[in-house]
Amino acid sequence: MQENFKFIILVIFIDIIILFISEILLKKYLKRKILFPKTRMIKGAGVTNDDLDINNSVFLHMTDGIIAFDRDGKVILINPAAKNMMNISQKNSTFEEIFGKLNINLEKIIYLENWTNTEERIQIEDRFINAYFAPFKKENDKTVGVIAVLQDITEHVKLDNMRKEFIADVSHELKTPITSIMGYADTLLEEEYDKETQSKFLSVIASEARRMAKLVTDLLTLSKNDSNTNIVRKEQFDLGELVKKCQDKLAIEIKRKNHNVNCFVTADVPPVYADKDDIERVVLNILTNSIKYTKEGGEIKIYVGFVYNDAYIKIFDNGIGIPEEHLNRIFERFYRVDKARSREMGGTGLGLSIAKDLLDRNGGSIDIKSQVGKGTEVVIKVPTKATEN
Numbered sequence: 001m002q003e004n005f006k007f008i009i010l011v012i013f014i015d016i017i018i019l020f021i022s023e024i025l026l027k028k029y030l031k032r033k034i035l036f037p038k039t040r041m042i043k044g045a046g047v048t049n050d051d052l053d054i055n056n057s058v059f060l061h062m063t064d065g066i067i068a069f070d071r072d073g074k075v076i077l078i079n080p081a082a083k084n085m086m087n088i089s090q091k092n093s094t095f096e097e098i099f100g101k102l103n104i105n106l107e108k109i110i111y112l113e114n115w116t117n118t119e120e121r122i123q124i125e126d127r128f129i130n131a132y133f134a135p136f137k138k139e140n141d142k143t144v145g146v147i148a149v150l151q152d153i154t155e156h157v158k159l160d161n162m163r164k165e166f167i168a169d170v171s172h173e174l175k176t177p178i179t180s181i182m183g184y185a186d187t188l189l190e191e192e193y194d195k196e197t198q199s200k201f202l203s204v205i206a207s208e209a210r211r212m213a214k215l216v217t218d219l220l221t222l223s224k225n226d227s228n229t230n231i232v233r234k235e236q237f238d239l240g241e242l243v244k245k246c247q248d249k250l251a252i253e254i255k256r257k258n259h260n261v262n263c264f265v266t267a268d269v270p271p272v273y274a275d276k277d278d279i280e281r282v283v284l285n286i287l288t289n290s291i292k293y294t295k296e297g298g299e300i301k302i303y304v305g306f307v308y309n310d311a312y313i314k315i316f317d318n319g320i321g322i323p324e325e326h327l328n329r330i331f332e333r334f335y336r337v338d339k340a341r342s343r344e345m346g347g348t349g350l351g352l353s354i355a356k357d358l359l360d361r362n363g364g365s366i367d368i369k370s371q372v373g374k375g376t377e378v379v380i381k382v383p384t385k386a387t388e389n
Contacts, residue, residue, distance in 0.1 A: 065129075065150030068136075069095050073106050076145065085129050085150050086122075095146070099131070109135050110143045121153075128157040162332075169334035169349070173215055177208035218350040222333065225357040232275045232361050236385055239272045239279070239311045240265035240304045246283045247302070253291050254300075263302040272311045273385040274362040282355045282366070286315055286378050289351065293376075294319030310364070310381040322370035330368060331356045 065082030069075060073095035082088065086098055095106045102120055109118070122129045132149040184201045193201070244263055247254075254261050272279070290300050294317045303314040322330065329335050334349040352366075359366050363383045370376040 063152070065148075067098070067148040067150070069106070069146045069148070071110060071143070071145060082148075082150055085124070085127070085152060087124060099148070102131075104133060106146060109133055109146050127152060127154045129153065166333055170219065173334070173349070174212065177212040177215075180208045181205050181212075215350075218354060221354055222350065222357065225354075225361065232278070234273055234275055234362070236271040236273055237276050238269075239313065239382060240269055242276065242280055243283055243302060243304055243313055246280060246287055249284065250287055250291060253288070257291060257294070258297050259291060259294060259300055260298070261300045261302070263304070266303075266305040269304055269306045269311050270384045272382040274364065274382050275358075278358040278362055279364075279382055282358050282380060283313065285351045285355050286366075286380065290315055290317040290319060290376070290378075293317070306384075310383055312382070313378075313380040315378045315380075316375065318375040321372040321374055321376055322368070323372050324370075327368065327370060331366075 060079055062079055062081055065085045066077070066079045067075060067082045068077040075093050075095075075098075078088070088098060091097070102122065104118065104120060118133050120131045120133070122131055130151045130153050132151075133146060134149075135143045135146050137143050184205050188198065188201055240263075243265070247261060247263055287300075287302075294300060299318050301314075301316045303312075303316075305312055305314070326335075331352050333353045335353075352368075356366055359380065359382075365381045367379045368376065
C-alpha cells in the first residue's frame with residue numbers, strides 16, 4: 001500500500017515538472033513564433049539581436065493592443081496599448097476577467113476545428129474597440145493558445161453616427177417644406193379662393209420653396225468643399241472694405257429690426273490674401289445671425305484689426321446668446337441650439353458649418369464665445385499675404 005502511495009506521489013511530481021516545462025516552452029514559442037519570429041529568411045538577411053530589440057520596442061509601442069492567452073486562459077503576453085484600451089489592472093490576468101462580459105467562449109476558439117476567428121465590438125465608457133480573436137498553433141497543428149488583437153475605432157464610430165444623423169437631418173429638413181408646399185398647392189387646386197387668400201397661400205409656397213432651394217445650395221457647397229472640387233481663388237483685398245460692403249447688403253434687415261450697427265477699422269490693417277467670395281459669405285453669415293438673434297433695438301459692433309500674421313474681424317452683439325453646453329457643437333452640420341426658432345427664422349443649420357469649412361480652406365479660423373442673455377462674440381481670422389510666402 002505504501003509503495004502504491006509513493007508511486008502516485010512520483011507520478012504527480014513528474015506531471016508537475018512536465019507542466020512547468022511546458023509553460024516555459026510555450027512562452028518561448030510565443031516569443032519566437034508569434035511575436036518575434038526569427039526564421040531562416042530573417043537569419044539569412046543578417047538580423048541581429050539589436051533587430052529583435054527593435055521588434056520588442058515596436059510591440060511595446062504599437063497603437064493596436066495585443067494579448068496572448070494560453071489554453072487555460074491565462075495572460076502570457078500583453079502590451080501597454082491593450083492595458084490602456086481595456087483598463088486592465090494587475091488583477092485582470094485571465095481571459096474570463098478581461099472578456100467575461102462578451103459572448104466569447106475560449107474553449108470554442110481552441111477546440112472547434114472549423115472555427116478560425118471572430119470579431120467583436122466592445123464599448124468601454126466613451127470608447128469603442130474592435131477585438132479580433134484567433135487561435136495559434138504549433139507545427140503539429142495543435143492549438144496552444146489564443147491571440148486577441150484590439151483596435152480603437154472610436155473615431156470611425158463617431159463618423160458613422162454623424163453620417164447617419166446627417167442623412168436623417170437632410171430627410172427631415174426637406175420633408176418639412178415639401179409637405180407645406182404640397183398642402184397649400186393641393187388646397188388651391190381643390191377649391192377657388194379669393195385673390196387675397198390665393199396670394200397668402202402662394203406666398204407660403206414661395207417661402208418654403210426658397211427655403212428648400214437654400215438648403216440644397218448649402219448642401220452642394222458642403223459637398224464641393226468635402227470633395228475639394230471648389231476652387232479657391234485667392235487674391236489680395238481690403239478686409240475693412242469687404243466688411244462694410246456686407247453691412248450695406250444687410251441694411252434693410254438692420255433697419256427692419258432697428259439695430260444700432262457700428263463698424264470700426266484699424267488704420268494699419270494690411271490686405272488679406274484669401275478667396276474674396278468665401279470670406280464675404282462667411283461675414284454675411286455671421287452678421288445675419290447677429291441680426292436674427294438680437295432683439296429689436298439691439299446693438300452690434302464690428303471691429304477689423306490685425307495681430308501677428310492674421311487680420312481679424314470681431315463681431316459683438318447683445319443678443320439672446322448661446323448656452324455654454326452648446327458651444328462645442330455649434331459647428332456641426334444641422335446642429336441647432338433652438339430648432340423651432342431656427343426653422344421659424346429660415347435657418348438650415350448649416351451656416352456655421354459652411355463658414356468654418358470656408359475659413360479652413362483659406363487658412364483662417366473662427367471662434368465663438370457667448371453668454372445667455374448677454375450676447376455673442378465671434379472672432380474671424382484671415383491670413384495676410386505674408387503668411388502665404
